[in-house]
Structures are given as structure tokens and as C-alpha cells.
Amino acid sequence: MEVWALQLFNGLSLSSILLLIALGLALSFGLMNVINLAHGEFIMLGAYTVYALQQAAMALTGDVSSSVTFIMAIPLSFVVAGAVGMLVEAGLIRFLYQRPLDTLLATVGVGIFLQQLARSIFGAPNVQVVAPWWLTGGLELTDGLVLPIKRLFIIALVLVCIAGLYWYMYRSSEGRRTRAVMQNREMAASLGVSTRRVDNLTFALGSGLAGLAGCGLTLIGPIGPSLGTFYIVDAFIVVILGGLGQIPGTILAALIIGILNTVFEFGTTAVVGKVLVFAMVILFLQWRPNGLVRVRGR
């Protein structure tokens, strides 16, 4: 019983990371029909931001596991990844909006470039971020069931992000413009919405969310230049399962994939688990080709 509860909890924690990654992908896909294959590298950027800040703090104060550094690192990872995302959108992706498959290839190039950059700056071996003291240890629910605080913190971080995204999309005027462009680009443009600005901001927002996911991942294990590639394919599967860039569908799909992955992995092996999930998604698409949540067309 406790074992299954722990599996479920681990599944939830994986789901929340996947969700943060997939939301960024789903946003830019829903808005601009492009998929950013360098998204995994934005995760890596966020993770290395935390590491770099910690190294800098250690050089200055000598305190490696400072709480202040870690709390500062959270928004900073969002800002760094978001800023790079903004640059990539402005310098590359906006030229390719009519050609989604080409965007795919061009962003692969960005990804290879960023990975090599990280390897040149931080070295190829993995590095470890030291978590602040209040994130170590576990929350003991019963005798056999101890939930790691780190994973609880990640889930909380993701919940805050979703709340923030909800506020942005449904309560702010910037978000209203974004939804307008998503629904009908030409009409929104003719009513005076700057679609260029919306595209750029949304892409940066999605990249920033990936950066936050990277920040969360530093708590789970060591980080390296190819950190993103471990998670990115699962995130794509979430986007495919969730449906055409829809936020509710993405949330549901992330929950399903994260939990299925963990449960299958526990029941069989990691590899067989992945194969099973992939097969199930392909079969599911036979039944509902547009994913879990369908956009209602006019």
C-alpha cells in the first residue's frame, strides 16, 4: 500500500515537471504552430543558471547552500531562459512561421549550439547543485510513507506557475490579446493587436517556464549539458496526447503520462515502461486523433 502511494507520489512529481516543460511547448504550438526542439536546452539553461549563481555566491560568501541564493535563482532561471527564448524568437523563428517543419530543424540547430556552449563553459561532466537545508529530509505521513520535501517543493512550484499562467492568460490584458491571436490571428491583427509582440512574449514565456523546470530539476539529481534530452521527448508525447496546444488538455496529459511512466517503470523496467506508454499513446490517437481535449472549430 505504502509502496503504491509512494509510486503515485513520484508519478505526480514527474508529472509536474513534465507539465511545466509541456506547457511552454503547448503555448507556442497553440499560438504559432511551431514546435521548439531546443526546448530541452532551455531546461538546461535554467538548471545551469542555478548552478552558476550558487558558484558565484560560494566564491563571494563561501556559503554554498545559501537559502537566499536558491530563492533568487528561481526567478532568475525564468528570466535567463526567457530572455534567450526571446532572442531565438526574434532572431530566427519569426522568419519561419509559414514553415513549421523548418522551424523544427532550425531549433535543433539552436539546441546543438546551446548544448555545446554549456559543455564549453561548464565542462562535459555532470555537476551537482546543493539544496538549501530546509529542502532536505522528508515529510513523514505514516511509518512507511515518507514524502521527500524536495519533490513536494517542486509540485508546489509548479502549482504556483500554473496559477500565474492562469492569471496571465485569463486575467491580464496581455493574456487576452494572446488568446485572441490564438483564436483568429488575422482578425486580432486587424483589430490592432500586435501579433509580433504577442508571439515574442508567448515564446519567451514558454522558454521561461522550461527554465523554471530546469531549476526544479536541480533538486532531483545532477545536471549536465544534455539534461533536457531526458525529458523533452516525454514532454512532446504530453503535447501530442493533450491536443492542439490546449492548456487543460496539456495538464491532463501530463498527469496521465507522468503517472503511467512511473507505474509501468515500477511494474516492469524503465525501457519497457517507455515502450508501453508510447504504444498506448499511438493507440489512443486512433480513437481520438486530436488528443484529449479538442478545440471546437467553427
Added chain:
Amino acid sequence: MSALLQLSRGTLVTSWAPLIVMLALLLLAPFVLSDFRLGLLGKFLTFAILALALNLIWGYAGMLSLGHGVFFGLGGYAMGMFMKLEGTGGKLPDFMFWSGLEELPFFIAPFKYAWFALPMVFILPAAVAGGLGYLVFRSRITGVYFALITQALSLIVSILFIGQQPYTGGTNGITNYSTLFGYQVFSPGTQLTLYFITVIALAVVYLVLRLVVNSRSGRIMIAMRDDENRVRFMGYDPAILKTIAFAASGGIAGIAGALFVPQVGIISPSSMGILQSIEIAVWVAVGGRGTLAGPIIGAVLVNAAKSGLSESFPVIWQFFLGGLFIGAVLLFPAGIMGLFRGELSRERFTRPLTRIRELKQQGIGGVVRQWTTTSFR
């Protein structure tokens, strides 16, 4: 034959002459190049076949597959298993013995027979591509979705092959071959023969594809790329056509893999991984997608640059590769072949302007049509 004649009419000099020159150069290469260089060229030519395979489904049918490494690998593994079992005389190969297997698994045993293994080089990847393709195309999954699903395929198959060490040799793959049909695999004579076989295979694949894309079905395929719904309304079933194209493309990639293994001496999961699969797309993009000579030129040039740069400057190679991906689509969308035909990238950047001009010429009806088609999308 009449199709061939029809093709060549009027274009004999312009379109066949460069090819004949190219073929002649490839056939003369062994007399000029050292054994080492020739081995490299042979490897690049198997990549050229692989690029042609991807180009069939991407350049002509419009579906970007990021899983072609898998089909290449399946063909390679079929060939590798055949050679391995020939070396052991049909007994248990070393890597299976080390992993604790005691006898040949039933699904691997038939690979010791050439009549089984050699057709499997084509059939196995074609069946995987056809099966996945049918399910995916039937539910009208296209574009970016298809690319992502095939990318997931290449991740999953490569980790599956790494995990199943007793059957696949794990991360190391299958290597240490001794003979092929009784000849020493790595003797210069055998390698030279393999090189010529590769050149001939490339020429045959090229000619077959040329016939196909100029045939009636080829034209439907191109029409499908440009406007799938219209083809559907005309009564064709795009799902079936795409499945056939994808399966054929997978099978051709398998042949490339099978030619790769005896020349390079190893097949491993790294040939099927995500990055390898995406690199194939860059060869095609650099050469020029939707052309037949382009992928061949692209595969040879990019890989020559890779072996030149990555040996001495691995860091620079990675940056160069990243830049190549970006440059190939941003600045030269039509690739090297596009340069020959004068389709420079300028047109790409000015396209929105020409679009507006077209709409103005069509008057208000054109504007309305444009609006309705985009909002009903």
C-alpha cells in the same frame, strides 16, 4: 522503358549528363583514393542512400520523419546478425554467451540463412514503418505531430536496443565480424567489392526513385504534399499512399544500413538515436529537398565536413553543425540544388509581400477566400 524514354526526351543533356559524370567519378574513385579514403567514401554513399530514402517521404510526400535512424539501424542489425552468425557457424555469438544466453533465440536463429536475412534487411524496417505509418496516417496525423511521433520512435527503439543486451549486444551493438559469404570482410578486395556494390545500389535506388516520382503515383504524392484535402476529394486515400511511401522509404533506409555494416564493421544503438536521425534531415536540407541529386550531394558533403572537422576540432564541429541546421533552413531553404536553379532565399523573405500583391489582384473575393480558408483551418 517507355517511361524512361519519355523522361529523357528533351532533357537528355541537361539532366542525364551530370549524373553520368557523377557515376563515372564514383566508379573511378578506387583508382585515385587510398583504402582509408575509399572506405570513408563508401560509408558516405550508404548515407546518401539513407538521405534519398528520407527525401522520398519528406521532400516528395511532405512528411518529415525524425525516425529514419531506426530503419537504417534495423537493416544494419539484420545484416550484422547475419554476418555474426556466419562467423560463429550458426552457433551462439560471443555477446549472447556473455549475457548468459544458452541457445540462439528462435527469432534470431533464422538470420543465419542468407535467404532470410537479406530480404529482412528491407522487409523488417519497411514493416515497422508501414505499421506505424498506417496507424498514424489513418488518424490523419500530419506535419509537426508526425515528426514528433517518429522522434519518439527513435528514442524508444534506441533505448530498447540498449536495454536488450542479450539479443542486441546493448550499447556496444554488434561488431567483430570475420567473413561475409566466405570472404574476409576487411580484406581490401572485399571492401572494394562492397564499395562497387554500394555505388550500384545508390544508382539503382536513384533510378527507381526517379521513375517513381515522375510516375502517376509520384505526382499524386507531390499533390498530397501540397494540398492533401484536394487529393482526398479527388477520391484517393492519402493514408494508404503515405503508408506505402513511408514503408518504401523505411525499406530503402534499411538497405543503406545493411551496406553500412560490412564497410564500417559495427552497428550500434547510437546509429538509431535521436540526433543521428535528425542529422539525416540536415543532409537532405543542405543538398536540396524534393530533388533527387540534392540528398546525395548533401549527405556526402556534410559527412565529409564532419569527418574533416570532428577529428581535429570536435568543439568547432558541434557549433558548425548547429549553424548548419539554422543556415540550411533560414538562408538556403532550397539547398545546394536551389543555388543551381537560382532559387535564392530572397524570395522566401519577400513572400508575404507577393502574397498581398496576389490578393490585391484577386480583389475582394481573394481576400474573403483567404480569410475563410485560414479561419476554417
